[in-house]
Amino acid sequence: MPITASPAANAAPARLKVRKNINALNAQELTNLRRAIKESIGLKDKRSYEYFASWHGVPLGWCQHHNPLFLPWHRAYLYWLELALQSQVPGVTLPWWDTSTAAAIPGPYSVAQADGGDNILAKAPINVFGAAHQSGWPTETSRSPGEVRQSPTPPFAQEWANAMKADNFTDFSRLIWTLHDNVHVWVGGTMGQLDWAAFDPLFFAHHTNIDRAWRIWQSAHPGGTPPADILDQSMQTDPAMTVRAVLDVTRLGYEYAGTQSTVPGSA
Amino acid sequence: MQRWTSQALALSRNNWKRADLEFEGVEHDGASFVMHVFLNNPDADDTTPHTAEQRYAGYLTVFAHGDCWGDVGHCDIPEPVSAFDRRPPHSLIPFDATLEITEAISALPEDTSEFTVTVLAFNKHDDETGVLRFKELTLLTYE
Secondary structure: OOOEEOOOOOOOOEEOEEEOEHHHOOHHHHHHHHHHHHHHHOOOOOOOHHHHHHHHOOOOOOOOOOOOOHHHHHHHHHHHHHHHHHHHOOOOOOOEOOOOOOOOOOHHHHOOEEOOEEOOOOOOEOOOOOOOOOOOOOOEOOOOOOOOOOOOOOOOHHHHHHHHOOOOHHHHHHHHHHHHHHHHHHHOHHHHOOOOHHHOOHHHHHHHHHHHHHHHHHHHOOOOOOOHHHOOOEEOOOOOEEOHHHOOHHHHOEEEOOOOOOOOOOO | OEEEEOOOEEOOOOOOOEEEEEEEEEOOOOOOEEEEEEEOOOOOOOOOOOOHHHOEEEEEEEOOOOOOOOOOOOOOOOOOOOOOOOOOOOOOOOEEEEEEOHHHHHOOOOOOOEEOEEEEEEEOOOOOOOOOOOOEEEEEEEO
């Protein structure tokens, strides 16, 4: 059954977009995802993937970590990027990489070739939006799993389970960022550096999973809102959003699904 | 690998149900790192097993910013320029990292009245200093 919600008081109910496990995407959905990112990377204006990548670290540095804005800010971030990708390829959604069960980087993000060319999900160019290239800046993404000795290795089932046991938002946020930081540090390379990480498309599969974790936890804890003093705080995105505006994913037009199977109707 | 051992922390055996170590004011302006924590094991090194017998208490990872890429002063944390300065906090403001150690601390001998914390901190450069930088360490117990 399609999931529907009312996006605004004066609008008709709309079907929500479904975010899926990366391993559940069919060939066409993977092609669409790669095409959306590739076409977005080719743009030189604020619709570009690199504009969005630039929000996180170099050069804008708007991201929030290790504080109560961590989950809300990244939900807003994914929301705006997903809309930009959908403007390139209608219907495309951000897939998640379930690092609570996966022991490696998923195939769609690691195979070197796809669609008859270089796989943009495996390696992407780094062109900092609105800034001339500086000496020492990377020009393309890289990964180096396990580059930090004795860094925890996936899957992070225990860390996921610990977070899900939290009975309040602050504890959940703190515990899920253990899993979050683990993944960044384990992947290494571009993903291991906060200021560059978002240039790697794998970043968004990782953060979609973190957002999914929050969504699952929220479903089990309906009253588990962030601290009252940040609910109306304006978060730096373009355009800005409040924390309150991102609490309900159905109001943002998406939901998470384990599986989806659709067949043509009778018309 | 950087090894750091704390001064002794006082341990009360009152009726607490949970114990946390709080690393306050952790700096995150360098390379990302992982820190493994041992209790009363100042000789722990990178060959020490992460086991209860070695009084291993757990780990924390810190996803950090990496080297400064901006102009001179970019990574300096500024003070507000006025009472009307409503700019968001600087992204490099240190944060507090919490490690729950209930199980590890409960496993210490009954007559333990104080204990030290040894941290082994690793980054991709395998630096021996400057990996973990923080202001102070606190043991918090909750009834």
